Amino acid sequence: MGVTSSARLKELALAHGFETVGVTPALPIEQAISAYRTWLKADYHGEMEYLARHELAKSDPKNLLPSAKAVIALTANYNQEPSNDPKVARYALGRDYHKVLMRAAQRLMKEAMADHEGAEWRVCVDSIPIFERAYANLAGLGWFGKNTMLIDSKRGSWFFIVLVLTSVEFAPDAPALGGCGNCRACIDACPTGAIVQLDGRWQVDSRRCISYQTIEKKGDMEVDTAGWLFGCDVCQEVCPFNQPRESQPDRAKQTTWKDFGRRAFPELNRIPVLTHEEWDRLTQGSAIRRSGYEGLKRNARASLSALPRPPD
Ligand code: B12
Numbered sequence: 001m002g003v004t005s006s007a008r009l010k011e012l013a014l015a016h017g018f019e020t021v022g023v024t025p026a027l028p029i030e031q032a033i034s035a036y037r038t039w040l041k042a043d044y045h046g047e048m049e050y051l052a053r054h055e056l057a058k059s060d061p062k063n064l065l066p067s068a069k070a071v072i073a074l075t076a077n078y079n080q081e082p083s084n085d086p087k088v089a090r091y092a093l094g095r096d097y098h099k100v101l102m103r104a105a106q107r108l109m110k111e112a113m114a115d116h117e118g119a120e121w122r123v124c125v126d127s128i129p130i131f132e133r134a135y136a137n138l139a140g141l142g143w144f145g146k147n148t149m150l151i152d153s154k155r156g157s158w159f160f161i162v163l164v165l166t167s168v169e170f171a172p173d174a175p176a177l178g179g180c181g182n183c184r185a186c187i188d189a190c191p192t193g194a195i196v197q198l199d200g201r202w203q204v205d206s207r208r209c210i211s212y213q214t215i216e217k218k219g220d221m222e223v224d225t226a227g228w229l230f231g232c233d234v235c236q237e238v239c240p241f242n243q244p245r246e247s248q249p250d251r252a253k254q255t256t257w258k259d260f261g262r263r264a265f266p267e268l269n270r271i272p273v274l275t276h277e278e279w280d281r282l283t284q285g286s287a288i289r290r291s292g293y294e295g296l297k298r299n300a301r302a303s304l305s306a307l308p309r310p311p312d
């Protein structure tokens with residue numbers, strides 16, 4: 001079978017709620033492999049041991065789907081008004097994106113593959129070892145900002161990435177081009193100095209990153225979390241590509257995915273005294289569950305102790 005047009009696939013992807021879609025060949029990406037190795041060697045993954053274990057699997061998409069010919073990259077906008085009490089990163093305000101986007105991508109692929117008898121595919125939503133940003137970059141969906149986020153010049157960076165490996169050889173798109181120029185707003189604004197130069201590239205040292213400390217890290221908190229209960233959005237909030245602009249109507253738009261709408265949270269000072277049942281109800285179907293019951297309470301205590309005290 002020769003190269004297949006991606007026109008219908010793209011039409012369907014937009015109809016299923018994804019904002020952008022692109023295709024790139026299912027080949028190893030040498031620059032990503034080498035950047036990833038350097039990052040691991042510097043211990044920037046902290047205690048996320050699974051990232052080191054995944055180094056080999058990540059080197060070739062055929063390790064994940066032997067028949068893979070193309071990688072389809074999709075984005076889903078999660079932008080909404082920030083939550084300030086408690087401070088929860090925007091991506092985690094609604095329903096757990098892993099589940100929502102896995103379902104949406106499976107529905108899309110069933111429809112898109114109806115005419116491709118015997119076609120195979122595998123959906124990845126931050127769920128299997130693959131360089132999501134690197135493939136999405138080559139598929140034309142965004143470029144790497146100094147904060148390491150994939151940035152779409154027209155839309156900004158408030159989006160999730162979904163990849164689909166497929167045995168159908170869809171026609172590839174051109175990689176996305178762009179850059180930060182002289183801007184360094186995210187580097188200066190990061191409360192913990194987590195965006196650092198490594199081998200000539202800006203990278204995130206997870207050990208210093210509030211997102212890592214409040215979501216992935218077990219045990220004691222090692223940095224001042226600047227009031228964040230779960231995740232951190234500072235390096236995206238300050239980015240000029242995330243500010244509304246008349247000449248860019250798609251920039252900083254609010255999400256249209258109903259599932260990502262904000263759920264109700266108790267105030268920060270209520271969280272350290274939540275019972276297990278209350279925590280269970282609060283976090284069901286939410287990405288916030290990842291930090292665990294003790295982890296969320298630890299985050300709240302750390303945030304409360306970091307808040308400026310009112311004068312006596
Ligand atoms: C581990 C991880 C983290 C860690 C480390 C983050 C980091 N910057 O490395 C922590 C816990 C800190 C984290 C935080 C967040 N994360 Co996170 N995370 C991941 C995960 C699972 C792996 C990332 C990774 O491998 N990092 C190591 C570095 C070295 O890899 P990388 O960032 O992919 O960088 C690549 C490029 O530099 C590339 N490269 C270098 N040179 C070249 C040249 C060319 C030509 C090419 C093609 C590529 C290339 O190679 C590198 C390796 O792929 C991905 C999902 C996935 N499977 O990819 C989500 C992911 C990156 N996270 C995501 C999100 C949303 C977040 C947060 C915003 C959540 C929050 N609000 O708290 C923050 C943002 C912090 C930040 N500034 O990055 C999204 C990002 C979407 C986007 N628009 O970019 C992802 C893609 C999940 C998803 N499916 O949507 N995350």
Ligand code: SF4
Pocket residue numbers: 147189190191192193194195204208209210211231232233234235236
């Ligand atoms: S998520 Fe927060 S702590 Fe992590 S790099 Fe961005 S600004 Fe710094």
Ligand code: SF4
Pocket residue numbers: 145146147148179180183184185186187235238239240241
């Ligand atoms: S804030 Fe500036 S330096 Fe940082 S990613 Fe955005 S444009 Fe690049």
